[in-house]
Amino acid sequence: MISKVEHYYEVYGLKIKSDIELPELIKSYGLDYEINICVGNTPNDVLKSIEQGRNLYLDYKKIWFNIKSVGTYLIYNGNTIVVDRCANSDAEDVKAYLLGSALGLMLFQRNTLAIHGGTVVINNETLTLVGDSGSGKSTLTTALRLHKHLFMADDVSVINDNLTVNSSYPQQKLCKDTMLKLGYKLSEFKKIDDDREKYKVPVVRENFVSEPIKMGAICEIRVGNNSKIEIEEIRGKEKLITLINNIYRIELIKKRGIRPEYFKKCLKIAQNIKFYRMYRPQNKYTVDEQIKVLENALISS
DSSP: OEEEEEEEEEETTEEEEEEEOOTTSEEOOSSOOSEEEEEOOOOHHHHHHHHTTOOEEEOSSEEEEEETTTEEEEEETTTEEEEEEOTTOOHHHHHHHIIIIIHHHHHHHTTOEEEESEEEEETTEEEEEEOSTTSSHHHHHHHHHHTTOEEEESSEEEEOTTSEEEOOOSEEEEEHHHHHHTTOOGGGSEEEETTTTEEEEEOOGGGBOOSOEEEEEEEEEEEESOSSOEEEEEOTHHHHHHHHHTBTTHHHHHHHOOOHHHHHHHHHHHHHSEEEEEEEETTSOOHHHHHHHHHHHHHHO
16 A cells, blocks of 8 residues: 555545555646645654553644554644554555545644535535434435436535535445445445445446535435435524534534634535435335435425
8 A cells, every 4th residue: 555656636626645545536647736645653742642542632733643453643734644554454444544534634624614424416516415324324325326416525525615515536435234225246345344344335437526516405314203205494593503513523623613714614604505404214215215305305496
């Protein structure tokens, strides 16, 4: 995974130079970059904190976190990520935390709004799906993609100040149950998380949008006691609450505090974008119905 060759990529509207090969990302052919990902050593003060049982430090200029048996990730000034990999760590695990938490926390340092949810394009505008773990947002994102809607992001959706969404990279991480329900053959895909049985699912480039797209709507998925799919439009201050609750790594960001300019970005989205909440029945496979309900709601809006 680690090479002396410098690699150049684009993700979330940012250009990256990396010591670590990341074939999941879209290649960039210029030598200019805004983010530097490098391999390095953990400073002694951080090592001491880890030895004392601390695994996270979060600040606007400096963030670090340690994952047992994987490595330590240090994020500086919104433009540098240093990866100190544990001996014998799994290369896929190292990349997973780099492309997930490390890049997500770097976006926080850059004051860039990142939503924990997948995004597809419907009627030339984005639909971002959010919800608690197990709500089915990844399943629905995948089903919408297979239903010929263009794909932008799997887990982190980055929103620009001009109310457009930046693409991530053409890959999804799907759990075994979702794979089987959607007709995938597990033997054809690489497992990347043995504990949660997650698989790496590439998205063909023809189905992936790489340029920013105008925001259309955000939909929160919830599991309810209803017997059929129900959807409602969220209005007023509930829109802002829903948005903030679904910011990527909000549980960590709240510990440090949301900066005023960051809050203003959230307020602008809540004032200008439609929000929906969709309730799906528990213990019932209703993905096809969810797609129809969502498409009808977006068309009628």
